[in-house]
Amino acid sequence: MSTLILAEHDNNEIAAATYSVVAAAGHLSGDIDVLVAGSGCGAAAEAAAKIPGVAKVLVADSAEYAHDIAENVAPLIVKLASGYSHVLAAASTYGKNVMPRAAALLDVQQVSDITEIESDDTFVRPIYAGNAMATVQSTDAIKLVTVRTTAFEPVAAEGGSAATETVEGTGDAGLATFVSQEVSKSERPELTTAKVVISGGRGMKAGENFAMLEKVADKLGAAVGASRAAVDAGYVTNDFQVGQTGKVVAPDLYIAVGISGAIQHLAGMKDSKVIACINNDEEAPIFQVADYGLVADLFDAVPELDKELG
Amino acid sequence: MKVLVPIKRVIDANIKVRVKADNSGVETQNVKMAMNPFCEIAVEAAVRMKEAGTADEVVVVSVGPSNSQETLRTGLAMGADRAILVETDDPLEPLSVAKVLKAVVEKESPGLVIMGKQAIDGDNNQTGQMLAALLGWSQGTFVSKIEGSGDTINVTREVDAGLATVAIKTPAVLTVDLRLNEPRYASLPNIMKAKKKPLDTMTAADLGCDMTPRVKVVKVTEPPARDAGVKVASVAELVDKLRNEAKVIS
Ligand SMILES: Cc1cc2nc3c(=O)[nH]c(=O)nc-3n(C[C@H](O)[C@H](O)[C@H](O)COP(=O)(O)OP(=O)(O)OC[C@H]3O[C@@H](n4cnc5c(N)ncnc54)[C@H](O)[C@@H]3O)c2cc1C
Numbered sequence A: 001m002s003t004l005i006l007a008e009h010d011n012n013e014i015a016a017a018t019y020s021v022v023a024a025a026g027h028l029s030g031d032i033d034v035l036v037a038g039s040g041c042g043a044a045a046e047a048a049a050k051i052p053g054v055a056k057v058l059v060a061d062s063a064e065y066a067h068d069i070a071e072n073v074a075p076l077i078v079k080l081a082s083g084y085s086h087v088l089a090a091a092s093t094y095g096k097n098v099m100p101r102a103a104a105l106l107d108v109q110q111v112s113d114i115t116e117i118e119s120d121d122t123f124v125r126p127i128y129a130g131n132a133m134a135t136v137q138s139t140d141a142i143k144l145v146t147v148r149t150t151a152f153e154p155v156a157a158e159g160g161s162a163a164t165e166t167v168e169g170t171g172d173a174g175l176a177t178f179v180s181q182e183v184s185k186s187e188r189p190e191l192t193t194a195k196v197v198i199s200g201g202r203g204m205k206a207g208e209n210f211a212m213l214e215k216v217a218d219k220l221g222a223a224v225g226a227s228r229a230a231v232d233a234g235y236v237t238n239d240f241q242v243g244q245t246g247k248v249v250a251p252d253l254y255i256a257v258g259i260s261g262a263i264q265h266l267a268g269m270k271d272s273k274v275i276a277c278i279n280n281d282e283e284a285p286i287f288q289v290a291d292y293g294l295v296a297d298l299f300d301a302v303p304e305l306d307k308e309l310g
Numbered sequence B: 001m002k003v004l005v006p007i008k009r010v011i012d013a014n015i016k017v018r019v020k021a022d023n024s025g026v027e028t029q030n031v032k033m034a035m036n037p038f039c040e041i042a043v044e045a046a047v048r049m050k051e052a053g054t055a056d057e058v059v060v061v062s063v064g065p066s067n068s069q070e071t072l073r074t075g076l077a078m079g080a081d082r083a084i085l086v087e088t089d090d091p092l093e094p095l096s097v098a099k100v101l102k103a104v105v106e107k108e109s110p111g112l113v114i115m116g117k118q119a120i121d122g123d124n125n126q127t128g129q130m131l132a133a134l135l136g137w138s139q140g141t142f143v144s145k146i147e148g149s150g151d152t153i154n155v156t157r158e159v160d161a162g163l164a165t166v167a168i169k170t171p172a173v174l175t176v177d178l179r180l181n182e183p184r185y186a187s188l189p190n191i192m193k194a195k196k197k198p199l200d201t202m203t204a205a206d207l208g209c210d211m212t213p214r215v216k217v218v219k220v221t222e223p224p225a226r227d228a229g230v231k232v233a234s235v236a237e238l239v240d241k242l243r244n245e246a247k248v249i250s
């Protein structure tokens, strides 16, 4: 028994999500190895070697791994998987893109987005937007699993000293090439790991009104999120979307502003420790999950909140 | 070019599902069913390609029980030309569905397969990536924009950090995200016309596909419930509660 973790990184740093995947792997039997596939990813590999609990870091430093191209990364996982009982990755867009491709090549039925590990072959995962929890048992010889990172407290970043091993690249599959990316830059904490999240919905009425939320966010050290309706309307970009088909967050405090609380939105935030909401419709379903609900016009309440926070 | 669109019949997105008393699954008896919303977006994308002249035929395919015919008829009413039902009463896992779809692709030779990024029942987000792998094709996942046609197309993908554009070789499998388009409603005349469009039926066994599940569902339970909290009367009270009762802000 041993686990291989597909690390997520930007060649320099290991992404927060991966520390949660290592925590999840700690619930499985056997050693934990981490695969760092990238181009010029030496610094990321060094960071991976410092994660407590990691036995070995496999480094595949090669041009074909430069841009997270699934067609190139999946064959690398296939090449390495035979030595492992489990292959884990975060249920991020990276993990979701690469892992099923590797699973199919290995003839394995992947288990997606797990929130609990009951044993080496039995996992709990949300289905139907989290309205039901399925306990599932995999019969495949190798288990390919993606992990809902908010369900596992990340391990520390320092303290380990894993051995590093170089792995040959598997070459460019010649199917896909990177063209460009538009990355939203923000000084605020990352949405999926922030301790406080303040999200706006259709009630915000315009993109520029999100500035009100940003002011509050900066006072609280919070990240800003949004509902699908706010993204669809173009108020904010897609990376803000919280929900069943967006990002899953579980901060200490989630503040929903002008969000009705549709099932699909709740799926992405109902595991938050404390939920507060501001909505002028007291019948809105968000009040059924909110610990503290304020019935008010957000255009009065948010500036007041900003003032109140000093 | 022919475009193949795999579509799934699921519980309507507006229904709150209920877990069965015996914990064997969720209640599907007398529950409103509909086409998976992401599959609607996929059908819309394919039909728009036909309208723009880059596709000449749109074929919808569904793997599932016989009542998936209704979903296929909805696809036909939206503008698909032909439908294929691969009938099976076995549990549907992404890997076995991908194997069936591979067999259909080999019969139909489409230039593009366009499908949903996720079925909102199992929330797996796997089938498209698996089909692409089995075919040895490129994959454009979570797509919000498709540009160009021919040997290479550019797709813009919705990723956690923002947007990423990749150039992928065709034939390819695309899985679509919410922002690609807004699917049309089928008009009454088109619903009538759809009844006459061809719908072929075959079984998974006809295609030589084994549907034996690899993952056993041990039990399905309710998620932990959240109690409704309190209403606060003012912003000041809200801040006070968050600070001194919940202690989540300083
Ligand atoms: C397949 C699928 C996937 C989906 N995935 C997601 C997802 O990942 N995330 C997601 O969020 N949604 C998702 N949705 C959409 C979801 O069903 C809802 O449509 C969406 O969450 C609604 O967003 P909203 O609450 O901002 O808008 P609305 O439902 O329109 O609610 C707006 C709220 O603002 C309040 N309001 C208006 N003006 C004011 C004011 N001045 N002051 C105070 N309050 C005000 C209103 O009372 C209302 O409650 C998905 C839907 C489908 C079908």
Ligand SMILES: Nc1ncnc2c1ncn2[C@@H]1O[C@H](COP(=O)(O)O)[C@@H](O)[C@H]1O
Pocket (backbone or CB within 6 Å): B006, B007, B008, B036, B038, B039, B042, B061, B062, B063, B064, B092, B094, B097, B114, B115, B116, B117, B118, B119, B120, B122, B123, B124, B125, B126, B127, B128
């Ligand atoms: N039984 C099925 N029949 C046809 N298409 C399917 C089926 N299951 C999944 N798909 C396709 O695969 C996409 C992703 O589904 P999933 O991997 O289950 O989340 C769906 O949006 C459909 O396009």
